[in-house]
Amino acid sequence: MVIGCCDARRSAHRPASPRSVIYLLPQSQSQRRTEVGVCCFPQCFFLFPVSDGLKMRPQYDGVVHCMKTIWKLEGIRGLYQGVTPNIWGAGASWGLYFLFYNAIKAYTREGRQTELSAGEHLVSAAEAGMLTLCLTNPVWVTKTRLVLQYNADPSRKHYKGMMDALVKIYRHEGIPGLYRGFVPGLVGTSHAALQFMTYEGLKRERNKYKNMPTESLLSPLEYITMAAISKIFAVAVTYPYQVVRARLQDQHNNYSGIVDVIRRTWSNEGIEGFYKGMVPNLVRVIPACCITFLVFENVSRLLLGEYH
Numbered sequence: 590m591v592i593g594c595c596d597a598r599r600s601a602h603r604p605a606s607p608r609s610v611i612y613l614l615p616q617s618q619s620q621r622r623t624e625v626g627v628c629c630f631p632q633c634f635f636l637f638p639v640s641d642g643l644k645m646r647p648q649y650d651g652v653v654h655c656m657k658t659i660w661k662l663e664g665i666r667g668l669y670q671g672v673t674p675n676i677w678g679a680g681a682s683w684g685l686y687f688l689f690y691n692a693i694k695a696y697t698r699e700g701r702q703t704e705l706s707a708g709e710h711l712v713s714a715a716e717a718g719m720l721t722l723c724l725t726n727p728v729w730v731t732k733t734r735l736v737l738q739y740n741a742d743p744s745r746k747h748y749k750g751m752m753d754a755l756v757k758i759y760r761h762e763g764i765p766g767l768y769r770g771f772v773p774g775l776v777g778t779s780h781a782a783l784q785f786m787t788y789e790g791l792k793r794e795r796n797k798y799k800n801m802p803t804e805s806l807l808s809p810l811e812y813i814t815m816a817a818i819s820k821i822f823a824v825a826v827t828y829p830y831q832v833v834r835a836r837l838q839d840q841h842n843n844y845s846g847i848v849d850v851i852r853r854t855w856s857n858e859g860i861e862g863f864y865k866g867m868v869p870n871l872v873r874v875i876p877a878c879c880i881t882f883l884v885f886e887n888v889s890r891l892l893l894g895e896y897h
Contacts, residue, residue: 690785714784817879832862
């Protein structure tokens with residue numbers, strides 16, 4: 590997929606493909622300076638799922654071009670647009686998820702000597718995901734709204750920051766506004782469920798291969814490898830829900846619901862529309878996932894006195 594360039598002079602000389610290039614109407618240089626996007630480095634990847642052809646969208650050739658354009662227009666501040674809810678959301682989500690997941694696993698295993706099956710890991714992870722989403726969905730709505738503000742002029746932005754966005758969304762849209770995309774988010778709990786089921790299965794098989802107890806501590810490289818494999822598998826299977834959820838939370842488009850998003854995406858972009866940005870997304874999430882799982886495994890063992 591190619592995202593069209595924000596420079597009208599360049600795009601005017603490019604071959605047209607309605608499914609792969611997004612166009613901008615001609616505009617003056619001064620207008621371009623105030624309307625080109627404002628995502629931070631991680632959020633350059635986030636713009637791909639919502640690139641549905643609307644003319645007000647930022648237009649980039651790719652991640653590198655996105656970063657260069659934002660740097661020229663807004664400097665370092667523009668590269669970190671939406672980073673606050675991203676930090677809060679990611680930190681709270683992982684912390685709550687591991688808390689719920691391990692609590693549910695412990696409850697399920699209480700009084701048993703046998704290991705949990707793959708299905709039980711799947712159910713435990715899904716339940717943990719649903720509980721986590723109930724608490725963190727407003728943060729992700731806020732992140733989406735902040736990232737998808739396309740004015741480079743800070744004085745013309747509707748949301749000034751995370752708390753301002755939370756207050757304004759609640760004031761104008763109520764609780765439903767803070768929980769936009771919640772239903773596809775629930776569907777998305779299957780992502781984490783598949784990831785944890787795969788991760789736990791890989792750990793079990795690795796320890797079995799090494800003739801070690803199931804919960805034995807593995808090497809950092811082994812944890813990183815298993816985390817990466819499980820993440821790739823989960824993303825490949827469940828990515829379309831992320832596209833649907835992001836578009837529902839986008840303030841620049843008005844969908845009547847999940848069915849409307851799916852219908853319009855399919856009609857306008859075909860099957861490719863449901864996988865927009867998957868590769869850049871993998872590039873972004875795999876390193877974070879590997880680090881998170883590695884730190885969790887080692888810190889939890891250290892706290893339990895099992896670290897050698």
